[in-house]
Amino acid sequence: MQLRQLISIDGNELLLQFAASRAQAKNRAFKLLKFAVLPVILLITVLSCQIQNNTGADSILLDNARIIVGDGSVIEVGSILIQNTLITAVGNKNDMALPVKLTVLDMSGKTVMPAMIDAHAHLGYEAATSWGSENYGRENLIDNLQRYAYYGFSAVFSAGSDPDELAFSVQQAQTDNEFVAARFLFAAGMAPPGQGPNNQFLTHALAVEEQTGTKILYGVGTEMQARDAVTEIASKGISVIKIWVDDRGGSQEKLSPELYRVIINQANSHNIQVYVHQQYATDILDLLDAGVSGFLHGRLGSDLTDSIAQQLASSGAFVVPNLGLGELRREAVGDDLFL
Secondary structure, eight states: OBSOOEEEEOOHHHHHHHHHHTTTSOGGGGGGGGGTTSOEEEEHHHHHHHHHHHHSOOEEEEEEEEEEOSSSOEEEEEEEEEETTEEEEEEOGGGSOOOSSOEEEEOTTOEEOOOEEEEEEOTTSBOSSOBSGGGOSHHHHHHHHHHHHHTTEEEEEEOSOSOHHHHHHHHHHHHTTSSOOSEEEEOEEEESTTOSSOHHHHHHHHHHHHHHTOOOEEEOOSHHHHHHHHHHHHHTTOOEEEEEEOOGGGTSOOOOHHHHHHHHHHHHHTTOEEEEEEOOGGGHHHHHHHTOOEESOOOOGGGOOHHHHHHHHHHOOEEOOOOOSOTTOOSOBTTBTTO
């Protein structure tokens, strides 16, 4: 299990250790400090490096913790052994081969759980009190990632709504430890020309394209355009393409099976995965046959038959469940365009 995961620890002492270990990081990372009275999310990799620097030990034992294992089970009092930034054992410490050099942290009264992953987000557009293209930029994108980290997320997938040059620069800054946040993943977006995101969101995505001078949405209307778009995306080193297969209740053109098959075939030839925004369960089987890797919406409705569900379960493709306010969402919920 890679230790790109987060643990929740409260207490000012560890919080200050976290701050000290990132003294060279960007100032925005220290926005976390104002939440000192609340449980604070710390990167185990940061904690490991700090302890190793201070004590020479490269092993940590989180002792006497309540552990949510992640497989449905809970250990009410247990230990987690971390060695060289990897979790090597979980359970009773008496059953573990503990190294001689070991830092023990008493986690009594605290709960440790695997980090969460948001597999379908649109980062950078949301600010504290508003949502839209006017908020989009490097600073706000990093702020979004840091807020995710605070609430226990280790990674966020931003699905087809980011200018690639800026996205790559943020990823590189994160690799260089310039800021502490949830890991940032993104995809190129592809749909019929001028289509894709819901009509309000589409306006904002196109505005960000204009602001940054960088393509976000690749419009494809012919098989040649589809092949060329995938080739361009591959040349940039982007590893995921998101396609929209949705007519938005009749307000947009739906990407045809002929075109999405070309996109998926071309993407597979470049080792690029294709994830799909689809609205209806009736599209699932053909998309699976075409080779899509995953479905970014769980709004499948009554058309999801037992047969479709069984084929989906055995396909190896993933489905992201929707946690929303309504099954029949159209273009907005209430006054919040983001919903």
